[in-house]
Amino acid sequence: MSQPRIAVGGFLHETNTFAPSPATYEDFLRGGGAPPLSEGEAIFDAVANSNIGLCGFIDAPEARTWSLIPTLWTAASPSAHVTQDAFERIAARLLAAIDRAMPLDGVYLDLHGAMVTEHLDDGEGELIRRVRALVGDGVPIVVTLDLHGNVTPTMVEQADMLIAYRTYPHIDMAATGARCATAMARLLSGKSRPAKAFRQLDFLMPIAWQCTAQEPCRSLYAEVAAMESESLPSVSFLTGFPAADFADCGPCVVVYGTDPESADQAAGRLAARIAAQEPAFAGRVFEPEAGVREAMRLAESAARPVVIADTQDNPGAGGNSDTMGMLKALIACGAERAAIGNVFDSAAARAAHEAGVGAVVRLALGGHSGVEGDSPLEAEFTVEALSDGRFVAPGPYYGGGRLDMGPSACLRIGDVRVVVVSRKAQMADQAMYRSVGIEPLEQAILVNKSSVHFRADFAPIAETILVCAAPGPMAVDPADLPWQRLRPGIRTSPLGRPFVPVVEPA
Numbered sequence: 001m002s003q004p005r006i007a008v009g010g011f012l013h014e015t016n017t018f019a020p021s022p023a024t025y026e027d028f029l030r031g032g033g034a035p036p037l038s039e040g041e042a043i044f045d046a047v048a049n050s051n052i053g054l055c056g057f058i059d060a061p062e063a064r065t066w067s068l069i070p071t072l073w074t075a076a077s078p079s080a081h082v083t084q085d086a087f088e089r090i091a092a093r094l095l096a097a098i099d100r101a102m103p104l105d106g107v108y109l110d111l112h113g114a115m116v117t118e119h120l121d122d123g124e125g126e127l128i129r130r131v132r133a134l135v136g137d138g139v140p141i142v143v144t145l146d147l148h149g150n151v152t153p154t155m156v157e158q159a160d161m162l163i164a165y166r167t168y169p170h171i172d173m174a175a176t177g178a179r180c181a182t183a184m185a186r187l188l189s190g191k192s193r194p195a196k197a198f199r200q201l202d203f204l205m206p207i208a209w210q211c212t213a214q215e216p217c218r219s220l221y222a223e224v225a226a227m228e229s230e231s232l233p234s235v236s237f238l239t240g241f242p243a244a245d246f247a248d249c250g251p252c253v254v255v256y257g258t259d260p261e262s263a264d265q266a267a268g269r270l271a272a273r274i275a276a277q278e279p280a281f282a283g284r285v286f287e288p289e290a291g292v293r294e295a296m297r298l299a300e301s302a303a304r305p306v307v308i309a310d311t312q313d314n315p316g317a318g319g320n321s322d323t324m325g326m327l328k329a330l331i332a333c334g335a336e337r338a339a340i341g342n343v344f345d346s347a348a349a350r351a352a353h354e355a356g357v358g359a360v361v362r363l364a365l366g367g368h369s370g371v372e373g374d375s376p377l378e379a380e381f382t383v384e385a386l387s388d389g390r391f392v393a394p395g396p397y398y399g400g401g402r403l404d405m406g407p408s409a410c411l412r413i414g415d416v417r418v419v420v421v422s423r424k425a426q427m428a429d430q431a432m433y434r435s436v437g438i439e440p441l442e443q444a445i446l447v448n449k450s451s452v453h454f455r456a457d458f459a460p461i462a463e464t465i466l467v468c469a470a471p472g473p474m475a476v477d478p479a480d481l482p483w484q485r486l487r488p489g490i491r492t493s494p495l496g497r498p499f500v501p502v503v504e505p506a
């Protein structure tokens, strides 16, 4: 075969159907915590040297021998539904670029797996279906998925292989792209297409307890990796994203094997192992002030910061990163040497920039997304530092990627410092504090608006990590969400109540 022609692209969104704001076309254009929407050759530069699936695919040794045809790559911060307008415009351009690239020997897509749009429950299933319809059955389609993907039967059916991350915090996004290149090479080598096996688990896993550095996921993911062999070329376990209200929400197992029987048996075995760990997907959650008091108590004898996860406002799960519950608790408890970030409030950042360093500004900070039980914090703040918000995030989660948080500031109230930003991105790198002059190592308490990703860069410097539940859109216990459309019988938390569909009154 002459040099294989592989079209590459990506379209990523994690949808929390309960979150306050949708993902619009503008959100994808800007990218937020991810690079902005790019097309053609520009996508190579956009994803270069970063922890992104496409970057890992491009840099894989196998891919060096292929002719890679760049199409389109885009991602937006997790939020409520992707608008119909955004999905259709982006999908049309991605499809048109693939069409222009034909004839092709393969297609690689960097997707998330938990995209719900205003008009489609299964964003990725529809996207892969359209790509399949365009390129035909003979062209292999290999897809990277986030470990939080809510995989559907359509996705399994339409793609040759779906291969998911194995770490949360996701420090292996690029590594998963590289595994997809290996899978693509196998498909191109003319061996028969692998048989597929798919099992959905029957309980939702709270994201705070999905961390793969802790049990039960640490052992389960070690097993997943150990299961792969010549006859089982890819084994994935996805913990799922338990905030998307549709029938295929939840964890699953996707296995590819040289024969249907061994794939099916392996999937069944793995699903049973995971099911047996159901009670272990649980842990302690503090109310805001109780969590702050516990952090202050621990900090008295600690040499390193006590880190609190403000998990229910995690912008990586659809939060707006602007709730004030934890900041109010820090102030109410009189916490000292404390810092919190990121608070997404572009008006506050602008006011700080206009006032200048050293000025005192009166603000109604945060609390703008209308989350029940939350409100802005009206108070005076001292502007301690200003920044254009552009910096490199060297920690393992952003992996050296360039971030652009827009105009940013450090605002101080009492002995609490607040990272205020103009663009939403998850507090998952120490550089986010340093970008506005806060040295995280010098703080007694750090409150991160994140559920798990922050652990990659903060666990090494943390005395301990506490999980707090201030009012926010990403329920720490999925059973608290107002579900309506899950599949009947799935438990909405580990060992929890089975879901009963809401019966519409006649």
Ligand SMILES: [Zn+2]
Binding pocket: 146, 147, 148, 170
């Ligand atoms: Zn994820």
